[in-house]
Amino acid sequence: MATGPGCRRCCSNPHGWQPMVAGSLGLVAYVLSQVALGSCKFLQCDNPNGISLGIGITNYEYCSYGSCYCQPRGYYSSSYEYYYGYDYDGATAAALAFGIIANVFGFVMFIVSYCAACRAFRRGVFIFLGTSYSFCAVSVLLTMLLFIDYSSCTIGSGAICAIIASIIWIACAVLSFMTPNYKDDETPTIAMVPQQAPVIVSMGQTMPQPVQVAPGTVTITETVQPDGSVITEKVTANPDGSKTVETFTTQS
Known part of the structure; x- marks a missing residue:
């Protein structure tokens, strides 16, 4: 920056x-x-x-x-x-x-x-x-x-x-x-994404346990790239437990 x-x-x-x-x-x-x-x-x-x-x-x-x-x-x-x-x-x-x-x-x-x-x-x-x-x-x-x-x-x-x-x-x-004073360049920012919590199973292996999300919940994550473009990820929780992921890229 x-x-x-x-x-x-x-x-x-x-x-x-x-x-x-x-x-x-x-x-x-x-x-x-x-x-x-x-x-x-x-x-x-x-x-x-x-x-x-x-x-x-x-x-x-x-x-x-x-x-x-x-x-x-x-x-x-x-x-x-x-x-x-x-x-x-x-x-x-x-x-x-x-x-x-x-x-x-x-x-x-x-x-x-x-x-x-x-x-x-x-x-x-x-x-x-x-x-x-x-x-x-x-x-x-x-x-x-x-x-x-x-x-x-x-x-x-x-x-x-x-x-x-x-x-x-x-x-x-x-x-x-x-003329206004100069503006500093913006620092690329990355939104925080919920992490999956690991659990210990009987076989001694570590497996990720999905975070419980209510059906219909929409999570939007925006990532600003160094070239100024913005990547938007939209995650929708479905009633059957699956997720629909949509990704959009916007040029500045």
């Missing part, structure tokens, strides 16, 4: 269903946060020519001859000439830093949540998980600092992804705080 913190059988979920759900949601939030950080349409802006183009934390949208694609910051483009900067400075640099922090912490946290399916952790680990998920939610929201450098812009698809990721990470934090 495994007791205390440590490894368990794979997918035994010693902490219940909450860590698995939190890990799955955390993975979704991590992907959305990555999309927000790499999107060139985090914000939607109008250039001096009145054309609506996207601007992102790490890149921006560039259109030429009817085709639009993402350009990394630092690459000169006349689309934003004399209007938008290309370097990481001020609020843009802060938004980038918070975006990276959210992605790094988010990746580690959903991995730890998944590990709880096969390992028992102390309660403090889930308090740390909940706090870290909350930190991720705040960090990804702080990528909105990009608005400070581009105050005339409107929200874009990248910012929407960041907002959704923040909401999901808050849900992960709540699930982590709700």
Whole structure:
């Protein structure tokens, strides 16, 4: 029997269903946060020519001859000439830093949540998980600092992804705080079966003497196997003194 913190059988979920759900949601939030950080349409802006183009934390949208694609910051483009900067400075640099922090912490946290399916952790680990998920939610929201450098812009698809990721990470934090303490593995138990009393006969031999059981008496014995299955034996005493034995096996 495994007791205390440590490894368990794979997918035994010693902490219940909450860590698995939190890990799955955390993975979704991590992907959305990555999309927000790499999107060139985090914000939607109008250039001096009145054309609506996207601007992102790490890149921006560039259109030429009817085709639009993402350009990394630092690459000169006349689309934003004399209007938008290309370097990481001020609020843009802060938004980038918070975006990276959210992605790094988010990746580690959903991995730890998944590990709880096969390992028992102390309660403090889930308090740390909940706090870290909350930190991720705040960090990804702080990528909105990009608005400070581009105050005339409107929200874009990248910012929407960041907002959704923040909401999901808050849900992960709540699930982590709700996670119960681990349960120790159950020890296989075997029910006691009435024993036959031996008697001494005249020939000096020992013979078992059946225990007197009233007709119609039903004795049920359950045995829990190491693999979690339960073997149930039902013994019915018949009026003629015979016994009917039925055996059932139930998988956990």
